[in-house]
Amino acid sequence: MSTSKSRTAIIVQTAAEQTIAARANPLQTTSMRIGRLPGATDRSARDARDKADVAGIRMQHIDKTYPGALSKALDDFNLDIRAGELVVLLGGSGCGKSTALRALAGLEDIQAGRIMVAGCDLTGVAANRRNMAMVFQAYSLFPHMTALQNIEFGLEVHGVGKARRRAIAQEKLELVGLGDQADKYTQQMSGGQQQRVALARALAVSPHVLLLDEPLSALDAKVRVQLRDEIRRIQLETGTTTLFVTHDQEEALAIADRIGVMNHGRIEQIDAPKALYQRPASEYVATFIGLTNRLPGDCDGRHAKVFGQWIDLLPGSQSGRARVVLVRPESLTLSVAGSNGADGVIDSHGAGGNAAISNAATFLTGVGVRARITMIHFLGALVRVDTVVASDDWQRWNGGEPLSVTVQLPENQLPAGIGIGSEVLVTLRQIPALAV
Numbered sequence: 001m002s003t004s005k006s007r008t009a010i011i012v013q014t015a016a017e018q019t020i021a022a023r024a025n026p027l028q029t030t031s032m033r034i035g036r037l038p039g040a041t042d043r044s045a046r047d048a049r050d051k052a053d054v055a056g057i058r059m060q061h062i063d064k065t066y067p068g069a070l071s072k073a074l075d076d077f078n079l080d081i082r083a084g085e086l087v088v089l090l091g092g093s094g095c096g097k098s099t100a101l102r103a104l105a106g107l108e109d110i111q112a113g114r115i116m117v118a119g120c121d122l123t124g125v126a127a128n129r130r131n132m133a134m135v136f137q138a139y140s141l142f143p144h145m146t147a148l149q150n151i152e153f154g155l156e157v158h159g160v161g162k163a164r165r166r167a168i169a170q171e172k173l174e175l176v177g178l179g180d181q182a183d184k185y186t187q188q189m190s191g192g193q194q195q196r197v198a199l200a201r202a203l204a205v206s207p208h209v210l211l212l213d214e215p216l217s218a219l220d221a222k223v224r225v226q227l228r229d230e231i232r233r234i235q236l237e238t239g240t241t242t243l244f245v246t247h248d249q250e251e252a253l254a255i256a257d258r259i260g261v262m263n264h265g266r267i268e269q270i271d272a273p274k275a276l277y278q279r280p281a282s283e284y285v286a287t288f289i290g291l292t293n294r295l296p297g298d299c300d301g302r303h304a305k306v307f308g309q310w311i312d313l314l315p316g317s318q319s320g321r322a323r324v325v326l327v328r329p330e331s332l333t334l335s336v337a338g339s340n341g342a343d344g345v346i347d348s349h350g351a352g353g354n355a356a357i358s359n360a361a362t363f364l365t366g367v368g369v370r371a372r373i374t375m376i377h378f379l380g381a382l383v384r385v386d387t388v389v390a391s392d393d394w395q396r397w398n399g400g401e402p403l404s405v406t407v408q409l410p411e412n413q414l415p416a417g418i419g420i421g422s423e424v425l426v427t428l429r430q431i432p433a434l435a436v
């Protein structure tokens, strides 16, 4: 950049282009700063606010319909985020994730509802007065600025002096692991590096809330995993309240304090990753996160009989004969179908010496299904085994419909000699499941 005047001209042009691009495609814009919280104009005020901040974010009863749209993009959407928490909105394309994030940022008008941040009602407050920063999928940095200049620019706009903005920019570059890349231009950096700069630029202005809309979707798989872990590390280190939007369940499970699973413009269930996985409240949530078998069962609302075995049901389960019970692969166990039923037992309960006895009992009482292995997937420490149920058994248990079952177990519990085509007995472990 030869003169500050020419640099300004380039910035203005680039910013204008990006505004146009943002209007044309709201998902393809840049990382940006969206102003300050009202009343938080200096560091001491911000520190005081941070200490007093126990409220985090509260989005209540938000409705949003885009002009001309037949259905609501947000339909009585509710979300609370605690200060310092990282919440992920997860859901398929078009379920309203970006709209929810943009409504929080003040980039979308809403027709109903209220948005509170740190106890302040921000409903209707302009985006540039909300003290939020965003990072989008496309890591569009200003191409004629170095990494350092990109970060400094946002600070300059907010009147931070030259020496201070250089110090902050350098510090944020170090935070994202690019301390030695300060003088690189966009085209000299990889996608992952550019997205790190975008993240540093967002964090440089000490936003109250960090908003990330599919920030990793444009990156290849390995970089995606690295950067996702980095985002979580930085978020924990800075304690920034963060809303992260993705359609990738693995990403969500890996980084979230809590995940809100979205469907048709509202959150269907929100909980910690493990709780969401183990205790899904609906079929949509159970099938969106993780693998699940759909097994036939007779249910009384609290218990189900599946393949002759009783298991507990999760809250929200349906009652009735021949319902579908959603059973995770690791909630099933496999044993070799020996002549007397006592051979080669695999018991993922860790029942130890009782395993052979329980397997013999299984055969005597006729529970479980006989199945043939069709595929074995080695997943490192775990192994996933696909089977097809023997025809006698699917005719008996599944109303005459063929049935496949997938079992997952620790690799070291797969008995020697078992392989594709082996006959096995599949039984259930006592893990609660949802009947739908």
Ligand code: ADP
Binding pocket: 026, 066, 067, 069, 073, 091, 092, 093, 094, 095, 096, 097, 098, 099, 100
């Ligand atoms: P997601 O981010 O979960 O993929 P969005 O929030 O982008 O979903 O979109 C939710 C719904 O609103 C979709 O049906 C989408 O087509 C619609 N939508 C999104 N943005 C606009 C817009 N600018 N104008 C009209 N409809 C939109």
Ligand code: MG
Binding pocket: 027, 097, 098, 099
């Ligand atoms: Mg989106």
